[in-house]
Amino acid sequence: MSEAGEHNPPRLGASMLSRLRSMPPWMGALIALFLLMAITGVFEPAFLRPTNLTNIVNQQSVVGVIAVGMTLVIILGGIDLSVGSLLALAGGAGILALNARFDPQSAEWSAIGIAIVVTLAVGLAAGLLNGVLIAKGGIAPFIATLGGLVAYRSAATWIANGGQFFVEGSRSFRELGRGIPIPGTNIAPADADVKPYVLPYSILVFIGIALLGSILLNRTRYGRYVYAIGCSERAAIYSAVPVARIKIMTYALIGLATGLAAVLNATRYNSVNSANAGLLMELEAIAAVVIGGTRMQGGAGGILGTVIGVILLGVIRNVQVMLGFESHASGVVMGVIIIAAVLFQRLGRRE
Amino acid sequence: MTEVLQNPVIEVRNLVKEFPGVRALDGVSLSIRAGEVHGIVGENGAGKSTLMKILSGVYQPTSGEIAVRGRKVHLRSVHDAGGHGIAMIHQELNLVDSLSVADNIFLGREMTRLRMVDGRKTRAEAARHLDKVQAAIDPGVKVSALSVAQQQLVEIAKALSTNASILIMDEPTAVLSEREMKSLFDLISRLKSRGVTILYISHHLSEVLRICDRITVMRDGRLVKTLDAKEASERELARLMVGRELREFFPPIAPAGSEILLQVDAVSSPPRVHGASFELRQGEILGFAGLIGAGRTELAEAIAGLRRRHGSGGGTVCLRGDKIEANSPRDAVARGIAYLSEDRKGRGLTMGMGVAENITLVSLRRYCGPMLHRKREEEAARGHIERLRIRARSPRQKIETLSGGNQQKVAVAKWLEVEPKVLILDEPTRGVDVGAKREIYELIAKLAAEGRGCIFISSELPELLGMCHRICVMRGGRIVTTLNRSEASEVLIMRHAAGVKGEAA
Numbered sequence: 001m002s003e004a005g006e007h008n009p010p011r012l013g014a015s016m017l018s019r020l021r022s023m024p025p026w027m028g029a030l031i032a033l034f035l036l037m038a039i040t041g042v043f044e045p046a047f048l049r050p051t052n053l054t055n056i057v058n059q060q061s062v063v064g065v066i067a068v069g070m071t072l073v074i075i076l077g078g079i080d081l082s083v084g085s086l087l088a089l090a091g092g093a094g095i096l097a098l099n100a101r102f103d104p105q106s107a108e109w110s111a112i113g114i115a116i117v118v119t120l121a122v123g124l125a126a127g128l129l130n131g132v133l134i135a136k137g138g139i140a141p142f143i144a145t146l147g148g149l150v151a152y153r154s155a156a157t158w159i160a161n162g163g164q165f166f167v168e169g170s171r172s173f174r175e176l177g178r179g180i181p182i183p184g185t186n187i188a189p190a191d192a193d194v195k196p197y198v199l200p201y202s203i204l205v206f207i208g209i210a211l212l213g214s215i216l217l218n219r220t221r222y223g224r225y226v227y228a229i230g231c232s233e234r235a236a237i238y239s240a241v242p243v244a245r246i247k248i249m250t251y252a253l254i255g256l257a258t259g260l261a262a263v264l265n266a267t268r269y270n271s272v273n274s275a276n277a278g279l280l281m282e283l284e285a286i287a288a289v290v291i292g293g294t295r296m297q298g299g300a301g302g303i304l305g306t307v308i309g310v311i312l313l314g315v316i317r318n319v320q321v322m323l324g325f326e327s328h329a330s331g332v333v334m335g336v337i338i339i340a341a342v343l344f345q346r347l348g349r350r351e
Numbered sequence: 352m353t354e355v356l357q358n359p360v361i362e363v364r365n366l367v368k369e370f371p372g373v374r375a376l377d378g379v380s381l382s383i384r385a386g387e388v389h390g391i392v393g394e395n396g397a398g399k400s401t402l403m404k405i406l407s408g409v410y411q412p413t414s415g416e417i418a419v420r421g422r423k424v425h426l427r428s429v430h431d432a433g434g435h436g437i438a439m440i441h442q443e444l445n446l447v448d449s450l451s452v453a454d455n456i457f458l459g460r461e462m463t464r465l466r467m468v469d470g471r472k473t474r475a476e477a478a479r480h481l482d483k484v485q486a487a488i489d490p491g492v493k494v495s496a497l498s499v500a501q502q503q504l505v506e507i508a509k510a511l512s513t514n515a516s517i518l519i520m521d522e523p524t525a526v527l528s529e530r531e532m533k534s535l536f537d538l539i540s541r542l543k544s545r546g547v548t549i550l551y552i553s554h555h556l557s558e559v560l561r562i563c564d565r566i567t568v569m570r571d572g573r574l575v576k577t578l579d580a581k582e583a584s585e586r587e588l589a590r591l592m593v594g595r596e597l598r599e600f601f602p603p604i605a606p607a608g609s610e611i612l613l614q615v616d617a618v619s620s621p622p623r624v625h626g627a628s629f630e631l632r633q634g635e636i637l638g639f640a641g642l643i644g645a646g647r648t649e650l651a652e653a654i655a656g657l658r659r660r661h662g663s664g665g666g667t668v669c670l671r672g673d674k675i676e677a678n679s680p681r682d683a684v685a686r687g688i689a690y691l692s693e694d695r696k697g698r699g700l701t702m703g704m705g706v707a708e709n710i711t712l713v714s715l716r717r718y719c720g721p722m723l724h725r726k727r728e729e730e731a732a733r734g735h736i737e738r739l740r741i742r743a744r745s746p747r748q749k750i751e752t753l754s755g756g757n758q759q760k761v762a763v764a765k766w767l768e769v770e771p772k773v774l775i776l777d778e779p780t781r782g783v784d785v786g787a788k789r790e791i792y793e794l795i796a797k798l799a800a801e802g803r804g805c806i807f808i809s810s811e812l813p814e815l816l817g818m819c820h821r822i823c824v825m826r827g828g829r830i831v832t833t834l835n836r837s838e839a840s841e842v843l844i845m846r847h848a849a850g851v852k853g854e855a856a
Contacts, residue, residue, distance in 0.1 A: 224712075235701040237657070238698040239712045239713045240681045240685075240713055299703045300703065
């Protein structure tokens with residue numbers, strides 16, 4: 001106990017802490033993101049090239065779409081562990097449908113359309129099942145979706161015989177995995193190797209889903225109910241909130257989002273690896289949500305933070321490749337960032 | 352640097368505590384004499400709890416000084432405060448249910464032998480401390496097996512085991528029965544005779560007058576006055592607390608109408624409710640009295656669809672002749688039955704959300720189309736804040752930062768939003784300060800005068816007698832009698848509620 005400290009409580013620390021408290025919960029992740037990008041940009045200017053940055057967001061868009069759904073689920077006070085396995089199963093089912101419907105004689109787009117509908121439908125059905133088990137069956141979300149995590153992966157590898165689902169015949173399916181070339185961005189038109197900048201469709205989908213999720217959460221009755229249930233399910237029941245319906249809807253939405261992510265994933269690789277596709281993606285999505293400041297117990301958080309979290313995780317992975325770090329070590333860095341993010345939030349919380 | 356002060360065991364000077372936007376303590380100076388029982392009274396939000404939390408090291412003051420036994424101290428944590436002999440017995444007891452009494456008493460200070468917990472020594476020592484509070488409790492039993500009163504004794508024993516000589520008790524009688532209260536008071540006077548200083552916070556003025564030597568009244572974060580208990584009266588204390596004379600406490604009640612609004616017929620929800628039947632008229636305030644566990648809350652919940660109706664058909668509830676679906680809180684609300692829960696923080700309000708979000712939670716449909724109209728929602732909330740005189744800085748202020756009385760008003764506003772035909776109020780004035788109480792009474796009288804039916808569940812008989820047209824008394828899940836306002840009295844109600852022999856009940 002110093003004499004100086006006796007008279008004046010540590011004013012500087014206190015005022016910093018109070019400023020920290022008034023910051024939005026995703027600010028820590030945003031600051032980390034900018035710092036990381038600035039430092040990497042200094043050491044490796046290629047990092048900041050539009051193509052590389054586009055690449056990062058494109059890479060993350062699959063997990064990003066799922067993470068938007070995961071944000072709803074976690075704010076609701078739940079969790080969904082089944083999304084990674086579901087991504088493989090739904091994507092695989094879509095490719096099977098594509099191959100079955102593909103006919104060189106007729107229009108390819110109808111088969112592709114059906115493949116997409118099947119993928120989305122499998123996602124939606126699995127989500128509904130989770131929702132009903134949790135809301136009507138009274139099974140804890142962790143357990144109900146853990147069942148899906150195990151079962152869907154197994155079903156996918158079983159159907160694919162442990163291997164991959166390949167697109168047979170259709171050539172246009174993979175076109176969906178590309179993007180829009182932006183005219184006029186061909187910086188050196190004389191050089192035939194420099195192609196115009198391409199904005200991938202998946203980024204547009206990710207942005208669209210993030211906006212949609214944000215509107216849903218902040219501007220609709222559904223979103224308000226999600227927060228209310230996350231804060232206190234009992235109080236929501238006592239306020240005549242249709243708790244079961246909202247829960248089922250939320251798990252159905254993340255299932256649908258996973259179906260959409262499965263479409264992005266399958267069109268990108270033109271195949272689905274039954275054993276690896278979406279592996280551990282549930283954990284990455286949860287990590288992104290938590291890094292983005294959404295409270296794990298539910299009741300607070302938002303989509304913007306999740307988007308920042310998703311991109312931060314992508315940047316970390318990319319930076320390690322760029323700077324030539326051991327790629328197997330990326331998990332260690334991510335783990336540290338996740339814990340740091342949560343500690344930062346705790347610091348910011350009152351009392 | 353260190354000033355030596357005599358006599359007072361705690362001396363507080365110019366204590367200020369600011370929370371974001373609120374000055375909870377505004378320059379409080381107070382001295383506590385060694386060995387006295389010192390009462391602290393005030394309305395909710397007066398700053399009692401903040402002051403006590405600072406003294407027990409939970410909060411740090413924004414400015415001001417504290418001296419314990421003449422030495423200036425900084426209480427940076429509960430542990431620090433404990434080092435100076437200060438211990439607080441919280442309203443919500445802090446024991447670990449799954450551990451034994453002895454393990455709880457020595458939690459964090461385990462007695463060890465060869466680095467292993469010495470169970471025998473722990474129990475023997477625990478027994479010694481339990482003896483000090485004359486608690487006949489086996490130190491080996493789990494806390495979960497104890498009654499609340501016993502748990503409180505364990506807390507006190509635990510505090511004494513740390514050699515605490517200053518005990519802060521926050522509303523210790525809130526959870527106790529009459530008999531348990533008496534033994535607590537005996538314990539307090541025994542502790543006092545052993546030289547323990549006690550700071551006693553309570554809403555109940557009669558209690559404070561009975562056991563305290565001196566009483567400090569707080570209001571709006573300031574100390575109003577410290578009086579000798581011998582010279583104080585309840586009336587005087589109440590006047591100091593609210594800062595004005597309390598005139599006629601209950602508002603005039605208009606006569607009830609004749610139309611039957613709610614017909615409850617043989618509603619059952621064993622084991623807590625058995626075949627309850629009653630009628631509620633338009634404009635009537637119907638009181639429900641009974642001991643804790645008599646089934647009043649459970650009956651209300653069964654009516655509101657929040658508790659399963661079953662057993663011999665479950666019974667029926669009709670509003671103006673229309674049957675209300677059992678087990679559907681949504682149907683009950685849609686038909687115009689509102690239930691204000693006694694559990695304000697757990698069920699009545701959604702902690703973590705704002706005032707406006709809470710107010711519109713039930714009626715949210717009105718502010719959607721299909722997008723939320725946040726502006727209109729805020730306007731509606733502002734209207735309620737003004738009409739019910741809710742002290743909130745903004746409609747988006749988090750509900751948990753409001754005082755108990757203001758929280759209760761928000762909960763009431765939430766139900767007024769749906770324009771209920773029948774309003775069930777379960778302990779609406781519990782934990783609410785005197786001023787807000789009076790406002791709630793006025794509101795109930797007004798709602799009844801508008802022709803709504805009000806069911807008023809309360810454990811405070813004076814307010815039932817002052818407010819209700821009729822009073823149903825429940826015991827063991829049954830309505831044992833219904834008394835008219837003219838015939839009801841505290842004694843008569845208590846007889847029925849307790850099932851005193853010789854009473855036809």
